[in-house]
Amino acid sequence: MRILWHITCLLLFHRTKLFIGFFIHGIVGGKVSAPHSRPYMVYIRDKISKVACGGFLVREDYVMTAAHCKQSHLMVYLGVSDKNFLPDGIEVDPIPHPKFTMKRTGHDIMLLKLKTQATLNKIVGTITLPNSENEGIAKDCMVMGWGWKKYHDESPSNSPSNVLKEANVTLIDSENCGTADTLCTEGSTGPAQGDSGGPLVCGGVAQGIMYFSKNKGNADHFTAYTHISHYIPWIQSIMPLDMPEMLDQVSRSV
Structure with missing residues:
Protein backbone atom coordinates (compact mmCIF):
# COMPACT_ATOMS: atom_id res chain seq x y z
CA MET A 1 0.00 0.00 0.00
CA ARG A 2 2.84 2.39 0.87
CA ILE A 3 4.51 1.76 -2.52
CA LEU A 4 1.20 2.35 -4.29
CA TRP A 5 0.74 5.61 -2.36
CA HIS A 6 4.22 6.84 -3.39
CA ILE A 7 3.54 5.99 -7.03
CA THR A 8 0.25 7.91 -6.89
CA CYS A 9 1.99 10.96 -5.39
CA LEU A 10 4.66 10.90 -8.08
CA LEU A 11 2.03 10.72 -10.82
CA LEU A 12 0.09 13.61 -9.30
CA PHE A 13 3.28 15.67 -8.96
CA HIS A 14 4.20 15.00 -12.60
CA ARG A 15 0.72 15.98 -13.81
CA THR A 16 0.80 19.13 -11.66
CA LYS A 17 4.13 20.17 -13.20
CA LEU A 18 2.64 19.75 -16.67
CA PHE A 19 -0.44 21.69 -15.67
CA ILE A 20 1.57 24.57 -14.23
CA GLY A 21 3.89 24.56 -17.24
CA PHE A 22 0.92 25.18 -19.52
CA PHE A 23 0.49 28.59 -17.91
CA ILE A 24 3.96 30.03 -18.49
CA HIS A 25 3.45 31.17 -22.08
CA GLY A 26 2.13 34.41 -23.65
CA ILE A 27 3.23 38.06 -23.41
CA VAL A 28 7.02 38.02 -23.02
CA GLY A 29 8.06 37.98 -19.39
CA GLY A 30 4.53 38.41 -18.16
CA LYS A 31 2.29 36.51 -15.82
CA VAL A 32 -1.10 34.89 -16.25
CA SER A 33 -3.95 37.32 -15.59
CA ALA A 34 -6.43 36.23 -12.96
CA PRO A 35 -9.44 34.86 -14.87
CA HIS A 36 -11.76 37.66 -16.01
CA SER A 37 -9.80 40.28 -14.06
CA ARG A 38 -9.48 42.37 -17.26
CA PRO A 39 -13.13 42.34 -18.42
CA TYR A 40 -12.48 44.97 -21.09
CA ILE A 127 -12.31 50.64 -19.85
CA THR A 128 -11.80 54.36 -19.42
CA LEU A 129 -10.45 56.45 -22.30
CA PRO A 130 -8.40 59.65 -21.89
CA ASN A 131 -10.41 62.83 -21.42
CA SER A 132 -8.16 65.10 -23.47
CA GLU A 133 -4.85 65.33 -25.32
CA ASN A 134 -3.18 67.16 -22.44
CA GLU A 135 -4.13 64.63 -19.79
CA GLY A 136 -1.19 63.46 -17.67
CA ILE A 137 -0.11 59.84 -17.99
CA ALA A 138 1.28 57.58 -15.28
CA LYS A 139 4.68 56.16 -16.25
CA ASP A 140 4.02 52.71 -14.79
CA CYS A 141 1.72 50.87 -17.17
CA MET A 142 0.50 47.43 -18.10
CA VAL A 143 0.03 45.50 -21.35
CA MET A 144 -1.88 42.27 -21.91
CA GLY A 145 -2.78 39.82 -24.62
CA TRP A 146 -2.79 36.28 -25.98
CA GLY A 147 0.35 36.69 -28.10
CA TRP A 148 3.57 34.74 -28.57
CA LYS A 149 5.88 33.96 -25.64
CA LYS A 150 9.07 35.11 -27.39
CA TYR A 151 9.93 38.10 -29.54
CA HIS A 152 10.03 37.32 -33.27
CA ASP A 153 10.52 33.59 -32.70
CA GLU A 154 8.92 31.45 -35.41
CA SER A 155 10.22 28.12 -34.14
CA PRO A 156 7.73 25.27 -33.58
CA SER A 157 8.20 25.60 -29.82
CA ASN A 158 6.83 29.14 -29.87
CA SER A 159 3.10 29.64 -30.11
CA PRO A 160 0.37 32.03 -28.96
CA SER A 161 -0.85 31.78 -25.39
CA ASN A 162 -4.22 30.20 -24.77
CA VAL A 163 -4.67 32.19 -21.57
CA LEU A 164 -4.59 35.97 -21.16
CA LYS A 165 -1.24 37.26 -19.89
CA GLU A 166 -0.11 40.66 -18.67
CA ALA A 167 3.17 42.45 -18.01
CA ASN A 168 4.29 45.67 -16.37
CA VAL A 169 6.03 48.20 -18.63
CA THR A 170 7.38 51.73 -18.18
CA LEU A 171 6.92 54.67 -20.56
CA ILE A 172 10.07 56.28 -21.91
CA ASP A 173 10.50 59.99 -22.59
CA SER A 174 8.68 61.25 -25.67
CA GLU A 175 11.85 62.64 -27.28
CA ASN A 176 13.18 59.07 -27.48
CA CYS A 177 9.96 57.72 -28.87
CA GLY A 178 8.94 59.02 -32.28
CA THR A 179 5.98 60.96 -33.64
CA ALA A 180 3.66 63.05 -31.49
CA ASP A 181 0.85 60.50 -31.73
CA THR A 182 3.02 57.72 -30.28
CA LEU A 183 3.81 56.40 -26.81
CA CYS A 184 6.73 54.02 -26.25
CA THR A 185 8.07 51.51 -23.78
CA GLU A 186 11.23 49.43 -23.72
CA GLY A 187 12.56 46.59 -21.63
CA SER A 188 12.87 42.84 -21.45
CA THR A 189 9.12 42.32 -20.99
CA GLY A 190 6.19 43.39 -23.10
CA PRO A 191 3.93 42.56 -26.04
CA ALA A 192 4.96 40.27 -28.89
CA GLN A 193 3.43 38.94 -32.10
CA GLY A 194 -0.31 38.45 -31.72
CA ASP A 195 -0.69 41.20 -29.09
CA SER A 196 -1.31 44.01 -31.61
CA GLY A 197 -4.39 46.08 -30.90
CA GLY A 198 -4.33 45.49 -27.17
CA PRO A 199 -4.32 48.40 -24.72
CA LEU A 200 -1.50 50.17 -22.93
CA VAL A 201 -3.17 50.73 -19.56
CA CYS A 202 -1.73 53.45 -17.32
CA GLY A 203 -3.45 54.35 -14.08
CA GLY A 204 -6.55 52.41 -15.09
CA VAL A 205 -6.91 54.34 -18.36
CA ALA A 206 -6.37 52.97 -21.88
CA GLN A 207 -3.72 55.41 -23.08
CA GLY A 208 -2.31 53.52 -26.05
CA ILE A 209 -2.86 50.79 -28.65
CA MET A 210 -0.07 48.32 -29.38
CA TYR A 211 1.04 48.52 -33.00
CA PHE A 212 4.81 48.17 -33.45
CA SER A 213 7.77 46.51 -31.77
CA LYS A 214 11.40 45.79 -32.56
CA ASN A 215 14.46 44.26 -30.98
CA LYS A 216 17.22 46.56 -29.76
CA GLY A 217 20.90 45.74 -29.76
CA ASN A 218 20.78 44.53 -26.15
CA ALA A 219 18.23 42.42 -24.31
CA ASP A 220 15.68 45.24 -24.32
CA HIS A 221 12.75 45.46 -26.67
CA PHE A 222 11.16 48.65 -28.04
CA THR A 223 7.37 48.90 -28.41
CA ALA A 224 5.32 51.75 -29.85
CA TYR A 225 1.66 52.48 -29.17
CA THR A 226 -0.86 54.77 -30.83
CA HIS A 227 -1.48 57.65 -28.39
CA ILE A 228 -5.26 57.50 -28.00
CA SER A 229 -5.74 61.02 -26.63
CA HIS A 230 -4.57 62.48 -29.96
Whole structure:
Protein backbone atom coordinates (compact mmCIF):
# COMPACT_ATOMS: atom_id res chain seq x y z
CA MET A 1 0.00 0.00 0.00
CA ARG A 2 2.84 2.39 0.87
CA ILE A 3 4.51 1.76 -2.52
CA LEU A 4 1.20 2.35 -4.29
CA TRP A 5 0.74 5.61 -2.36
CA HIS A 6 4.22 6.84 -3.39
CA ILE A 7 3.54 5.99 -7.03
CA THR A 8 0.25 7.91 -6.89
CA CYS A 9 1.99 10.96 -5.39
CA LEU A 10 4.66 10.90 -8.08
CA LEU A 11 2.03 10.72 -10.82
CA LEU A 12 0.09 13.61 -9.30
CA PHE A 13 3.28 15.67 -8.96
CA HIS A 14 4.20 15.00 -12.60
CA ARG A 15 0.72 15.98 -13.81
CA THR A 16 0.80 19.13 -11.66
CA LYS A 17 4.13 20.17 -13.20
CA LEU A 18 2.64 19.75 -16.67
CA PHE A 19 -0.44 21.69 -15.67
CA ILE A 20 1.57 24.57 -14.23
CA GLY A 21 3.89 24.56 -17.24
CA PHE A 22 0.92 25.18 -19.52
CA PHE A 23 0.49 28.59 -17.91
CA ILE A 24 3.96 30.03 -18.49
CA HIS A 25 3.45 31.17 -22.08
CA GLY A 26 2.13 34.41 -23.65
CA ILE A 27 3.23 38.06 -23.41
CA VAL A 28 7.02 38.02 -23.02
CA GLY A 29 8.06 37.98 -19.39
CA GLY A 30 4.53 38.41 -18.16
CA LYS A 31 2.29 36.51 -15.82
CA VAL A 32 -1.10 34.89 -16.25
CA SER A 33 -3.95 37.32 -15.59
CA ALA A 34 -6.43 36.23 -12.96
CA PRO A 35 -9.44 34.86 -14.87
CA HIS A 36 -11.76 37.66 -16.01
CA SER A 37 -9.80 40.28 -14.06
CA ARG A 38 -9.48 42.37 -17.26
CA PRO A 39 -13.13 42.34 -18.42
CA TYR A 40 -12.48 44.97 -21.09
CA MET A 41 -10.07 42.71 -23.01
CA VAL A 42 -11.37 41.45 -26.36
CA TYR A 43 -10.03 38.61 -28.48
CA ILE A 44 -10.30 39.47 -32.20
CA ARG A 45 -9.94 36.90 -34.98
CA ASP A 46 -10.78 36.71 -38.67
CA LYS A 47 -13.03 33.70 -39.21
CA ILE A 48 -11.45 32.92 -42.60
CA SER A 49 -7.73 33.74 -42.29
CA LYS A 50 -7.62 33.06 -38.50
CA VAL A 51 -5.36 36.12 -38.07
CA ALA A 52 -5.75 37.28 -34.45
CA CYS A 53 -5.32 40.55 -32.54
CA GLY A 54 -6.23 42.02 -29.22
CA GLY A 55 -8.67 44.82 -28.54
CA PHE A 56 -10.64 46.43 -25.73
CA LEU A 57 -14.27 47.32 -25.13
CA VAL A 58 -14.89 51.08 -24.86
CA ARG A 59 -18.70 51.01 -25.03
CA GLU A 60 -21.38 48.34 -25.28
CA ASP A 61 -21.30 48.68 -29.06
CA TYR A 62 -17.66 49.57 -29.80
CA VAL A 63 -14.28 47.85 -29.52
CA MET A 64 -11.01 49.72 -30.07
CA THR A 65 -7.99 48.10 -31.70
CA ALA A 66 -5.18 48.78 -34.19
CA ALA A 67 -6.08 49.65 -37.79
CA HIS A 68 -3.52 47.19 -39.14
CA CYS A 69 -5.63 44.41 -37.60
CA LYS A 70 -8.36 45.04 -40.19
CA GLN A 71 -9.48 41.89 -42.02
CA SER A 72 -12.51 41.06 -44.15
CA HIS A 73 -14.33 38.75 -41.74
CA LEU A 74 -13.51 39.93 -38.22
CA MET A 75 -15.22 38.46 -35.19
CA VAL A 76 -14.84 39.65 -31.60
CA TYR A 77 -15.04 37.50 -28.50
CA LEU A 78 -15.90 39.12 -25.18
CA GLY A 79 -15.20 37.92 -21.66
CA VAL A 80 -12.40 35.60 -22.77
CA SER A 81 -9.87 34.28 -20.28
CA ASP A 82 -8.87 31.04 -22.01
CA LYS A 83 -9.13 30.76 -25.82
CA ASN A 84 -9.96 27.07 -25.46
CA PHE A 85 -13.37 28.20 -24.21
CA LEU A 86 -14.47 30.93 -26.62
CA PRO A 87 -18.02 32.29 -26.35
CA ASP A 88 -20.08 32.98 -29.46
CA GLY A 89 -18.35 35.56 -31.62
CA ILE A 90 -19.92 38.88 -32.60
CA GLU A 91 -19.66 40.25 -36.13
CA VAL A 92 -18.44 43.83 -36.50
CA ASP A 93 -18.20 46.70 -38.96
CA PRO A 94 -14.56 47.92 -38.95
CA ILE A 95 -13.93 51.68 -38.97
CA PRO A 96 -10.18 52.33 -39.39
CA HIS A 97 -8.83 55.87 -39.15
CA PRO A 98 -9.14 57.43 -42.64
CA LYS A 99 -5.47 58.48 -42.69
CA PHE A 100 -4.11 55.05 -41.85
CA THR A 101 -2.06 53.27 -44.50
CA MET A 102 0.14 50.19 -44.37
CA LYS A 103 2.82 52.12 -46.28
CA ARG A 104 3.84 54.28 -43.30
CA THR A 105 3.42 54.51 -39.54
CA GLY A 106 0.83 56.64 -37.80
CA HIS A 107 -2.95 56.76 -37.35
CA ASP A 108 -2.99 53.07 -36.40
CA ILE A 109 -6.34 53.11 -34.62
CA MET A 110 -9.64 51.46 -35.47
CA LEU A 111 -13.10 51.19 -33.97
CA LEU A 112 -15.16 48.04 -34.44
CA LYS A 113 -18.92 48.59 -34.38
CA LEU A 114 -20.54 45.54 -32.84
CA LYS A 115 -23.57 44.26 -34.74
CA THR A 116 -24.88 42.92 -31.44
CA GLN A 117 -24.33 45.06 -28.35
CA ALA A 118 -22.40 43.61 -25.45
CA THR A 119 -24.14 42.87 -22.17
CA LEU A 120 -22.01 44.31 -19.37
CA ASN A 121 -21.54 42.06 -16.36
CA LYS A 122 -18.77 40.73 -14.10
CA ILE A 123 -16.74 39.27 -16.97
CA VAL A 124 -17.53 41.81 -19.73
CA GLY A 125 -16.83 45.48 -19.03
CA THR A 126 -15.50 48.69 -20.53
CA ILE A 127 -12.31 50.64 -19.85
CA THR A 128 -11.80 54.36 -19.42
CA LEU A 129 -10.45 56.45 -22.30
CA PRO A 130 -8.40 59.65 -21.89
CA ASN A 131 -10.41 62.83 -21.42
CA SER A 132 -8.16 65.10 -23.47
CA GLU A 133 -4.85 65.33 -25.32
CA ASN A 134 -3.18 67.16 -22.44
CA GLU A 135 -4.13 64.63 -19.79
CA GLY A 136 -1.19 63.46 -17.67
CA ILE A 137 -0.11 59.84 -17.99
CA ALA A 138 1.28 57.58 -15.28
CA LYS A 139 4.68 56.16 -16.25
CA ASP A 140 4.02 52.71 -14.79
CA CYS A 141 1.72 50.87 -17.17
CA MET A 142 0.50 47.43 -18.10
CA VAL A 143 0.03 45.50 -21.35
CA MET A 144 -1.88 42.27 -21.91
CA GLY A 145 -2.78 39.82 -24.62
CA TRP A 146 -2.79 36.28 -25.98
CA GLY A 147 0.35 36.69 -28.10
CA TRP A 148 3.57 34.74 -28.57
CA LYS A 149 5.88 33.96 -25.64
CA LYS A 150 9.07 35.11 -27.39
CA TYR A 151 9.93 38.10 -29.54
CA HIS A 152 10.03 37.32 -33.27
CA ASP A 153 10.52 33.59 -32.70
CA GLU A 154 8.92 31.45 -35.41
CA SER A 155 10.22 28.12 -34.14
CA PRO A 156 7.73 25.27 -33.58
CA SER A 157 8.20 25.60 -29.82
CA ASN A 158 6.83 29.14 -29.87
CA SER A 159 3.10 29.64 -30.11
CA PRO A 160 0.37 32.03 -28.96
CA SER A 161 -0.85 31.78 -25.39
CA ASN A 162 -4.22 30.20 -24.77
CA VAL A 163 -4.67 32.19 -21.57
CA LEU A 164 -4.59 35.97 -21.16
CA LYS A 165 -1.24 37.26 -19.89
CA GLU A 166 -0.11 40.66 -18.67
CA ALA A 167 3.17 42.45 -18.01
CA ASN A 168 4.29 45.67 -16.37
CA VAL A 169 6.03 48.20 -18.63
CA THR A 170 7.38 51.73 -18.18
CA LEU A 171 6.92 54.67 -20.56
CA ILE A 172 10.07 56.28 -21.91
CA ASP A 173 10.50 59.99 -22.59
CA SER A 174 8.68 61.25 -25.67
CA GLU A 175 11.85 62.64 -27.28
CA ASN A 176 13.18 59.07 -27.48
CA CYS A 177 9.96 57.72 -28.87
CA GLY A 178 8.94 59.02 -32.28
CA THR A 179 5.98 60.96 -33.64
CA ALA A 180 3.66 63.05 -31.49
CA ASP A 181 0.85 60.50 -31.73
CA THR A 182 3.02 57.72 -30.28
CA LEU A 183 3.81 56.40 -26.81
CA CYS A 184 6.73 54.02 -26.25
CA THR A 185 8.07 51.51 -23.78
CA GLU A 186 11.23 49.43 -23.72
CA GLY A 187 12.56 46.59 -21.63
CA SER A 188 12.87 42.84 -21.45
CA THR A 189 9.12 42.32 -20.99
CA GLY A 190 6.19 43.39 -23.10
CA PRO A 191 3.93 42.56 -26.04
CA ALA A 192 4.96 40.27 -28.89
CA GLN A 193 3.43 38.94 -32.10
CA GLY A 194 -0.31 38.45 -31.72
CA ASP A 195 -0.69 41.20 -29.09
CA SER A 196 -1.31 44.01 -31.61
CA GLY A 197 -4.39 46.08 -30.90
CA GLY A 198 -4.33 45.49 -27.17
CA PRO A 199 -4.32 48.40 -24.72
CA LEU A 200 -1.50 50.17 -22.93
CA VAL A 201 -3.17 50.73 -19.56
CA CYS A 202 -1.73 53.45 -17.32
CA GLY A 203 -3.45 54.35 -14.08
CA GLY A 204 -6.55 52.41 -15.09
CA VAL A 205 -6.91 54.34 -18.36
CA ALA A 206 -6.37 52.97 -21.88
CA GLN A 207 -3.72 55.41 -23.08
CA GLY A 208 -2.31 53.52 -26.05
CA ILE A 209 -2.86 50.79 -28.65
CA MET A 210 -0.07 48.32 -29.38
CA TYR A 211 1.04 48.52 -33.00
CA PHE A 212 4.81 48.17 -33.45
CA SER A 213 7.77 46.51 -31.77
CA LYS A 214 11.40 45.79 -32.56
CA ASN A 215 14.46 44.26 -30.98
CA LYS A 216 17.22 46.56 -29.76
CA GLY A 217 20.90 45.74 -29.76
CA ASN A 218 20.78 44.53 -26.15
CA ALA A 219 18.23 42.42 -24.31
CA ASP A 220 15.68 45.24 -24.32
CA HIS A 221 12.75 45.46 -26.67
CA PHE A 222 11.16 48.65 -28.04
CA THR A 223 7.37 48.90 -28.41
CA ALA A 224 5.32 51.75 -29.85
CA TYR A 225 1.66 52.48 -29.17
CA THR A 226 -0.86 54.77 -30.83
CA HIS A 227 -1.48 57.65 -28.39
CA ILE A 228 -5.26 57.50 -28.00
CA SER A 229 -5.74 61.02 -26.63
CA HIS A 230 -4.57 62.48 -29.96
CA TYR A 231 -7.60 60.90 -31.60
CA ILE A 232 -10.36 61.97 -29.22
CA PRO A 233 -11.98 64.26 -31.87
CA TRP A 234 -12.05 61.39 -34.37
CA ILE A 235 -13.45 58.99 -31.76
CA GLN A 236 -16.16 61.54 -30.92
CA SER A 237 -17.02 61.83 -34.61
CA ILE A 238 -17.72 58.09 -34.70
CA MET A 239 -19.53 57.99 -31.36
CA PRO A 240 -20.87 61.57 -31.20
CA LEU A 241 -23.85 61.38 -28.87
CA ASP A 242 -22.66 59.29 -25.96
CA MET A 243 -18.97 60.10 -25.65
CA PRO A 244 -19.18 62.25 -22.45
CA GLU A 245 -21.68 59.86 -20.95
CA MET A 246 -19.47 56.92 -21.91
CA LEU A 247 -16.41 58.42 -20.23
CA ASP A 248 -18.36 59.00 -17.04
CA GLN A 249 -19.88 55.54 -17.19
CA VAL A 250 -16.64 53.67 -17.70
CA SER A 251 -14.96 55.71 -14.98
CA ARG A 252 -17.52 54.35 -12.55
CA SER A 253 -17.23 50.79 -13.85
CA VAL A 254 -13.42 50.39 -13.55
